[in-house]
Each structure stands twice: as structure tokens, then as C-alpha cells.
Amino acid sequence: MSIIRSVLATALGLLAFFSATAVLGEARTGGTLVVATTNDTPDLDIQKYISSSQHNALMPLYNGLVEKDWTADEPFHPIVPGLATSWSVSEDGKTYTFNLREGVTFHDGSPFNAEAAHFNFQRMTDKDSPYYDQQAGSTATGVLKGLKGSRVVDEYTFEVELAEANVGFIEAIASLPNYYMISPAAIQKFGNEEIGQHAVGTGPFKLVEWVRGQRTVMERNEDYWGKKPYVDRMVYRPIIEPAARVAALKAGEVHIAWDIPVDQVEPLQGDPRFNIFLRGLPATKVIECWQASGPFSDRRVRKAVNMAIDRKTLAEVILKGTAIPATQLYGIGSASFDPDLPIFEEYDPEGAKKLLAETAHPDGFGFFVITSPENEPVAGALQAYEFVQANLQAIGVNMEIRVRDNAEFGAAYMRVKADDECVTFDRGYDTDFILDMGYYGGQCVPNGLNNQCFQNAEVDRLMEQAYTASSIDEWRDLHRQAQQHIIDDSGSFPLVHGLRPMASMKQVQDWLPAKAWLQFPGYAWLAEE
Amino acid sequence: MLRFLAWRLLFLIPVLLGASAVVFTLIQLAPGDPIDVLMGVFASPEAREALRAKYGLNDPAYVQYFRWLWHILQGDWGVSIQQRRPVLPLVMEKFWITMLLTGAAGLFAIVVGVGAGVIAAVKQNSLTDRLILLVSVFSLSMPAYWLGLVFIFLFSVTLGWLPTGGMRSFMGEKSNLDVLEHMIMPGVVAGLTPAAIIARVARAAMLEGMRLDYMTALRAKGLSERAVILRHALRNALPTIVNMTGLQIGYLILGAALFVEIIFSWPGLGYEIYKSVIGRDMPMMLGLVLFSTIVFVLLNLLVDVLYRVINPRVRAD
Numbered sequence: 001m002s003i004i005r006s007v008l009a010t011a012l013g014l015l016a017f018f019s020a021t022a023v024l025g026e027a028r029t030g031g032t033l034v035v036a037t038t039n040d041t042p043d044l045d046i047q048k049y050i051s052s053s054q055h056n057a058l059m060p061l062y063n064g065l066v067e068k069d070w071t072a073d074e075p076f077h078p079i080v081p082g083l084a085t086s087w088s089v090s091e092d093g094k095t096y097t098f099n100l101r102e103g104v105t106f107h108d109g110s111p112f113n114a115e116a117a118h119f120n121f122q123r124m125t126d127k128d129s130p131y132y133d134q135q136a137g138s139t140a141t142g143v144l145k146g147l148k149g150s151r152v153v154d155e156y157t158f159e160v161e162l163a164e165a166n167v168g169f170i171e172a173i174a175s176l177p178n179y180y181m182i183s184p185a186a187i188q189k190f191g192n193e194e195i196g197q198h199a200v201g202t203g204p205f206k207l208v209e210w211v212r213g214q215r216t217v218m219e220r221n222e223d224y225w226g227k228k229p230y231v232d233r234m235v236y237r238p239i240i241e242p243a244a245r246v247a248a249l250k251a252g253e254v255h256i257a258w259d260i261p262v263d264q265v266e267p268l269q270g271d272p273r274f275n276i277f278l279r280g281l282p283a284t285k286v287i288e289c290w291q292a293s294g295p296f297s298d299r300r301v302r303k304a305v306n307m308a309i310d311r312k313t314l315a316e317v318i319l320k321g322t323a324i325p326a327t328q329l330y331g332i333g334s335a336s337f338d339p340d341l342p343i344f345e346e347y348d349p350e351g352a353k354k355l356l357a358e359t360a361h362p363d364g365f366g367f368f369v370i371t372s373p374e375n376e377p378v379a380g381a382l383q384a385y386e387f388v389q390a391n392l393q394a395i396g397v398n399m400e401i402r403v404r405d406n407a408e409f410g411a412a413y414m415r416v417k418a419d420d421e422c423v424t425f426d427r428g429y430d431t432d433f434i435l436d437m438g439y440y441g442g443q444c445v446p447n448g449l450n451n452q453c454f455q456n457a458e459v460d461r462l463m464e465q466a467y468t469a470s471s472i473d474e475w476r477d478l479h480r481q482a483q484q485h486i487i488d489d490s491g492s493f494p495l496v497h498g499l500r501p502m503a504s505m506k507q508v509q510d511w512l513p514a515k516a517w518l519q520f521p522g523y524a525w526l527a528e529e
Numbered sequence: 530m531l532r533f534l535a536w537r538l539l540f541l542i543p544v545l546l547g548a549s550a551v552v553f554t555l556i557q558l559a560p561g562d563p564i565d566v567l568m569g570v571f572a573s574p575e576a577r578e579a580l581r582a583k584y585g586l587n588d589p590a591y592v593q594y595f596r597w598l599w600h601i602l603q604g605d606w607g608v609s610i611q612q613r614r615p616v617l618p619l620v621m622e623k624f625w626i627t628m629l630l631t632g633a634a635g636l637f638a639i640v641v642g643v644g645a646g647v648i649a650a651v652k653q654n655s656l657t658d659r660l661i662l663l664v665s666v667f668s669l670s671m672p673a674y675w676l677g678l679v680f681i682f683l684f685s686v687t688l689g690w691l692p693t694g695g696m697r698s699f700m701g702e703k704s705n706l707d708v709l710e711h712m713i714m715p716g717v718v719a720g721l722t723p724a725a726i727i728a729r730v731a732r733a734a735m736l737e738g739m740r741l742d743y744m745t746a747l748r749a750k751g752l753s754e755r756a757v758i759l760r761h762a763l764r765n766a767l768p769t770i771v772n773m774t775g776l777q778i779g780y781l782i783l784g785a786a787l788f789v790e791i792i793f794s795w796p797g798l799g800y801e802i803y804k805s806v807i808g809r810d811m812p813m814m815l816g817l818v819l820f821s822t823i824v825f826v827l828l829n830l831l832v833d834v835l836y837r838v839i840n841p842r843v844r845a846d
Contacts (some may be wrong), residue, residue: 049569
């Protein structure tokens with residue numbers, strides 16, 4: 001019996017292997033790839049925004065000087081050359097020199113060269129330039145505070161100047177498509193406002209048609225300088241409602257659906273028509289509370305709350321394995337994510353009660369969290385918070401959940417909060433800049449992004465040291481040390497690292513979702529049905 | 530009739546003023562502001578202030594409102610903060626898409642609603658009447674977004690008859706009836722509630738008419754039952770039905786469309802309203818509400834005119 005079984009298993013294995021290699025053998029060109037995305041962009045100007053829905057919608061149409069390979073199957077997405085083939089940094093770390101790719105043209109036929117790159121950076125940094133755009137400028141310099149200006153050296157050499165050295169510069173412009181290049185000729189032709197209705201980049205796809213909220217139709221750029229897409233066309237169909245997104249996939253109307261809701265993951269896994277991916281997201285679902293005053297200013301209270309949260313059950317049962325228990329602040333796919341760290345805090349409700357008894361709140365206390373579901377594509381956010389609510393109830397702490405829209409959430413994030421006020425969201429970006437933004441003492445809201453007003457002298461010292469680091473690796477190392485201090489200080493309440501479920505029809509080949517907010521499915525191809 | 534029209538059009542002014550003031554106040558009361566939504570958390574406070582100044586968002590609320598009103602009076606609907614395009618063409622473009630859906634839903638509501646109402650009245654207290662009552666109560670109580678999802682699951686995912694949403698398909702062979710196919714489900718879902726209301730009203734109006742003595746006289750005259758019901762009873766119930774239908778179609782444009790359009794990804798006014806509320810895009814929001822209110826009021830006016838045409842008793846005074 002067992003022999004028959006093993007022979008059968010081997011035969012099946014071989015069959016699977018050969019059919020897999022047969023499929024992978026040669027990519028088929030042609031067809032239209034239809035993708036159900038979660039949201040659309042308000043316009044087509046890639047430099048004006050810094051949100052993943054805008055960047056996702058526009059990334060196939062544009063290129064940056066440097067980029068990240070969003071299709072790589074590695075622990076984190078590596079930096080790769082884009083419109084610049086190589087780059088170097090001056091000794092003082094303030095000047096970056098880019099050697100630009102020759103022979104690249106924008107979709108309108110105008111050439112890409114140092115003048116074009118300079119024009120784009122002027123649009124973001126030079127207030128005297130006639131094409132300076134306030135919104136693009138504030139977006140660009142909001143992330144890279146030291147971005148000063150740029151200079152043409154020769155036709156294919158271009159320099160960017162920073163006010164202070166920043167080893168994260170390349171990392172930032174590679175991760176954030178608001179630094180991508182738009183055709184200067186098109187901006188001159190249409191003007192800063194009207195360019196939002198025209199997408200003229202150098203990307204692997206050209207825009208055919210955009211109907212806001214309905215569809216973005218793109219076709220392969222036959223003159224593309226890099227790897228050309230296999231499909232003739234790619235259509236993005238934004239479907240806001242998660243259940244409708246899954247329905248479109250099941251009805252065979254789209255090839256790929258992003259952000260599958262938690263309760264749909266298992267049924268799709270059991271369906272032979274689909275592939276479902278649980279890859280990760282460089283963000284951590286977290287509750288962040290005001291710490292400058294009130295109950296959470298006491299480290300013991302924070303520690304007790306952290307001990308009361310059952311992260312394992314939350315990830316495995318409530319979120320049905322679409323997330324793993326939080327171990328740290330960085331998320332999966334972030335270059336700084338350390339897979340060897342233990343769980344953020346072991347579940348110990350009895351210990352939590354004892355610890356709380358030592359504080360000024362022996363019988364517990366109440367607080368509220370503001371959450372915005374549209375802000376958290378990672379499925380099952382509300383169920384997660386309700387579970388945490390029950391966890392905290394067990395140690396006498398009452399957590400009230402206030403569901404609000406994104407605008408109200410944004411206002412809550414940026415304000416000096418009440419003693420009992422918290423926000424929840426997925427903290428983390430495709431670049432690992434999260435720590436100094438959220439935890440540096442000098443960055444308290446409303447003047448910075450430290451929305452809890454977390455204060456820790458050692459953390460501040462390490463982050464200041466990181467500003468003058470000589471390499472990105474040293475920078476990351478210092479930040480990891482800072483993170484350990486934040487963990488020891490119970491600096492916030494990280495819950496889980498989401499795995500971001502994504503699904504595709506079996507017909508879709510060579511597609512692996514990025515472990516990132518940004519997704520580029522444009523190199524997938526369609527097998528014969 | 531002319532005096533009536535002029536009077537009604539004059540009445541439009543306070544209605545529009547009231548509606549725009551309410552919307553303006555509600556958005557002002559909601560926390561969050563359009564510039565924060567637009568620029569995200571990274572923008573510097575100075576950049577935010579500059580953009581706020583550009584859109585005049587730093588002025589007191591009443592100044593903003595009256596400035597908007599002053600511009601509207603001159604025909605300037607303003608510029609959408611999110612999309613940076615003039616509001617009026619954007620609204621018009623979406624309006625026609627919504628009208629397409631409203632037309633389908635309205636047609637469904639009228640045909641099914643009046644039909645069901647007449648049948649229920651004729652077969653009063655029969656099993657058919659009870660069944661129609663059951664279905665209409667069900668349609669009235671089920672929220673459109675829930676019903677939409679059930680329909681999608683049933684007719685698209687399970688049976689594969691109809692597309693799940695959007696206005697066009699991108700895969701496989703496209704039939705000439707592509708848009709029509711996409712219209713059926715949202716049209717029916719949006720039209721169910723008005724159909725149910727029309728059916729209830731039609732049944733009541735028919736029953737009232739059928740109780741009158743002249744019905745017996747008509748039958749005694751030898752008229753067929755069909756002629757009695759359709760030509761006389763229904764004819765006399767029409768004013769009531771038309772009145773209710775007008776209100777329901779107006780409700781469709783603003784009410785049902787919002788949920789149905791989001792569930793079915795129908796790119797009309799509902800989707801724009803959703804987006805502009807989320808983005809706190811005041812000029813767009815005001816434009817959408819003002820425009821929809823105008824349509825709603827004009828539609829009611831049309832109904833009232835129709836009412837006078839088909840009801841001689843009102844025509845007299």
C-alpha cells in the first residue's frame with residue numbers, strides 16, 4: 001500500500017513539475033490583463049501625491065532615476081537603476097551625481113536627459129521656477145527635508161544637492177514615485193494644473209484612457225528602454241467595496257484582485273481556479289496613544305496594556321492567518337525587518353493586572369481609539385480592534401472604538417491629543433523611515449509626525465547619530481538599536497504584521513505581489529485558457 | 530399655467546439656498562480638512578497654509594459661503610480642490626451617467642410597480658395580492674447595498690449571467706449590449722424600493738377608484754373587465770401614481786444611486802459624492818448637491834405639470 005502511495009506521489013510530483021516547467025517555459029505575449037485595484041487617483045500628476053493609491057495607479061506610466069524592483073522575490077525589494085544607470089555621492093554626503101540613461105524618450109517623443117531631470121527637480125524645489133508646483137514641492141521636501149536643488153552637469157550627468165547629508169536619500173527616491181519624471185514638454189504644453197489630465201512619462205506602459213473611478217487603460221510602450229511587458233494592454237479597475245472586488249474575480253471579470261477580505265481568503269484557497277498570495281506588507285497594525293500626559297505617560301500602564309493583548313489568537317484565529325503576531329515596529333518587506341525577534345510582548349493577563357495595580361489606575365481606566373477602515377486595506381481591521389477591546393476589558397481597561405473617515409482620522413493624527421485619545425492604523429512605508437518619523441522626541445505633533453509625543457532620550461540620541469551615518473547599513477543598524485529601546489519602553493501597541501492577501505486567476509503567470517504598498521503586476525503574462 | 534410655473538420656479542430659490550447652506554454647514558462641522566487629505570501627513574505646515582490660502586479656506590465660514598454664492602450667481606461653479614478641474618463640467622459628465630442608471634431603475638420601478646399594484650388591486654386579498662405585499666415589504670426593508678451584494682453573488686458569481694459592476698467589460702468578447710448588460714443589476718436593485726412604494730400606492734389608488742359606483746355602471750353598460758380596469762380605474766388612479774413616481778425618481782437620483790453606484794462601481798454622481806465627502810472637497814460637494822437639488826425640484830415641477838394635464842379637476846382652478 002505504502003509503495004503504491006509513494007509511487008503515485010512521485011508520479012504526481014513529476015507531473016506537477018513538468019506541467020509547471022511547461023508553463024514557465026516561454027512567456028506568452030499578448031492579451032489584456034485586468035486588475036481590480038482598491039482605489040483610484042484624483043488626477044494623473046504623479047509628483048503631487050504621496051499615497052499608495054495614487055502611486056499604484058500611476059507607476060506603470062512613469063520611471064524614477066532609481067527605483068525598487070517590486071517584482072523581486074527577496075526578503076525586501078532591492079534598489080535598481082531606473083533612468084539613472086549609476087550614481088555616486090560626494091564626500092560631504094550632500095551632492096548626489098547621477099549618470100543618466102541615454103536614448104530614452106518620453107511618451108510624447110521628447111528626450112529624457114539632464115535638462116529634463118533638472119526641470120522635474122525644479123518643479124519640486126525651485127520656488128523661482130515658472131513651473132514650480134506648490135503641492136509637488138511640499139510633497140517632495142516634506143519627506144526629504146534637506147532637498148535643496150539640482151544642477152545639469154552635461155547632457156547625461158545630473159546632480160542633486162541636499163542641505164545636509166542624508167544616507168537615506170537614494171532609498172527615499174527609489175521607494176516614493178512622487179520623485180518620478182514627467183515630460184517637461186508636456187508640463188510646458190499643459191501647465192501645472194492641466195498636466196493632471198495627461199500622463200506623459202517614460203514608463204513601460206502608455207496611457208490610453210483614464211476615466212476616474214472607472215478604469216485606467218494602458219498599452220505596452222513599444223519603445224520602452226527596459227524590460228517590455230508581455231501583455232498588450234493592462235486595465236486597472238478600481239473597486240472600492242472589498243466583497244465586490246472578490247465577486248469580480250470569481251465572475252471572471254478581472255485577472256487579479258488586490259486586498260482580499262479576511263473571510264474570503266479560505267474559500268479562495270480552496271478554489272482550484274485561483275492563486276492566493278500571503279506575502280506581507282512593510283507596515284505594522286498598531287494602536288498609538290498620547291503619552292505626554294494621562295495614563296499612557298506611565299510606562300507600566302503601557303506595558304500592562306501590551307501584556308493584555310493576545311497577539312497570537314488575534315493573528316491566527318481572528319484574522320485567520322492573514323497576519324502574524326507583531327514582533328516589532330517594522331513590517332514584513334521592510335529592509336529593517338528582523339525575522340528573529342520574539343513576540344512583542346507575551347500574553348499575560350494576570351501579570352498585566354498585577355502591574356496595573358501598582359499604577360495610579362489599579363482598577364483600570366477608559367480610553368478611545370479613532371480608526372478609519374479605508375486607511376487600512378489590511379483585511380479585518382475592525383474585527384482585530386474588537387478583539388483587543390475584549391482583551392483589555394479583562395484587565396479592567398475600557399477601549400472605545402470610534403470609526404471615522406480618513407479626513408477625520410488625519411485630523412486626529414496630527415493634533416495634540418487628549419489624555420485618553422489614541423489612533424490606530426498600519427504604520428510603515430515602502431521605505432524604512434518609520435522610526436524617526438513616529439518616535440523622535442523633537443517631532444511631537446502638531447509640528448512633526450510623532451503623534452504619541454513619545455519621549456526617550458536614548459532613542460533620540462541614536463536617531464541623531466543615524467543622521468550622520470556613513471552608510472545606509474549603519475543607519476539601519478542604529479535605527480534597529482533605537483527600535484529595541486522603544487520595545488523595552490513599551491512605546492506603542494503593535495498588534496500584527498499583515499500579510500496582505502492578494503488573489504489571481506490561475507491563468508496569470510509570473511506574478512508575485514510585492515511585499516509593499518506599491519504593486520506592479522505589469523510583467524505578468526496570460527497563459528492560454 | 531404660466532403663473533403656476535413662474536411661482537414654482539421662484540420657489541426654487543429658497544430651496545436651493547437652504548440645501549446649499551445645510552450641506553455647507555454639515556461639511557464645516559465634520560472634522561478634517563481638504564488640504565490635509567490632499568497633501569497627506571508629510572507636507573510642511575507652511576505649505577498647507579499656502580494652499581489653504583489659495584482656496585480661501587482660512588476665511589470665516591460665512592465669508593466662504595457667501596463668496597461661493599456670489600460666484601454661483603455669476604455662473605461660476607468653482608474648481609474641485611481634489612481634481613483641480615471646474616466643477617460644472619465634472620458634474621454634468623457624471624449626471625448623464627447617473628441619469629442612465631436612474632432611467633433604467635425608473636423604468637423598472639414604473640413598469641413593475643404599476644403592474645404589481647394593478648394586479649394586487651384587481652385580485653384583492655388573494656394569494657397573489659399577499660405575495661406582492663410580501664415582496665414589496667421585503668424590497669422596502671432590505672438596504673440597497675446588501676441587496677446589491679446578494680444579487681452580485683447570485684447572478685454574477687454563481688450563475689454567471691451578468692457582470693458584477695462597472696459600465697464596460699475588458700475581457701473576452703464584448704457584445705453590442707455591453708453597457709446594457711452592466712445596467713440591469715444596478716437598475717433593478719436601485720429600482721426595487723421605488724417599485725415597492727409605487728406598487729403600494731397604485732394598489733390603494735386603484736382600490737379606492739374601484740369601489741366607486743360608476744364602476745358598476747360601466748360594467749352594467751357591458752364594458753369588458755379589461756377596459757373597466759385599464760381604461761377607467763387605472764386612468765383615475767393615475768394622478769396619484771404619477772405624483773408618487775415623480776418623488777421616487779427624484780429619490781433615485783440622490784438616494785439610491787449613492788449606495789448602488791458604489792456597490793456596482795457605477796461612475797455617476799453617487800461615486801463623486803462619496804469621493805468629495807471623503808476628500809472634504811467643498812466646491813465639488815456643493816456643486817453636486819446644488820445640481821441634484823435643481824434636478825429634483827425641476828422633476829417635481831414636471832410631475833406637477835403632468836398632474837394638471839392628466840387630472841382635469843386640478844386643471845380647472
